[in-house]
Amino acid sequence: MGRPGRNFNFPDPTRVTIQNPTHFCTKEMAVALYNQETGSEAKNFSQSVIDWFSETAFSAGWTHVTPIKNGDQPGMLLGLDFGRLTPELLRIE
Numbered sequence: 001m002g003r004p005g006r007n008f009n010f011p012d013p014t015r016v017t018i019q020n021p022t023h024f025c026t027k028e029m030a031v032a033l034y035n036q037e038t039g040s041e042a043k044n045f046s047q048s049v050i051d052w053f054s055e056t057a058f059s060a061g062w063t064h065v066t067p068i069k070n071g072d073q074p075g076m077l078l079g080l081d082f083g084r085l086t087p088e089l090l091r092i093e
Helices: 027-038 047-060
Strands: 022-026 064-068 075-079
Touching: 022 027, 027 047, 027 075, 047 064, 047 075
Parallel strands: none
Antiparallel strands: 022 075, 064 075
């Protein structure tokens, strides 16, 4: 699971608002999270990093995940569609 050293937290969809339902994760943070959680030593924003990040984001409750590979700010854009929330995503018991 995680490796010793600095612990990075995966973006939490419960921390966004209706007014701003998105979160941008830089490519550097995506790679750091991937390495921390898989024990890998990836250095690039590769397809395996993107695939892992997307699967993890959907599992965490994000409803939209968009990899941005080109431009000034490559990374992962996460979004939450509040109309698609379920009690499980809201963590309501």
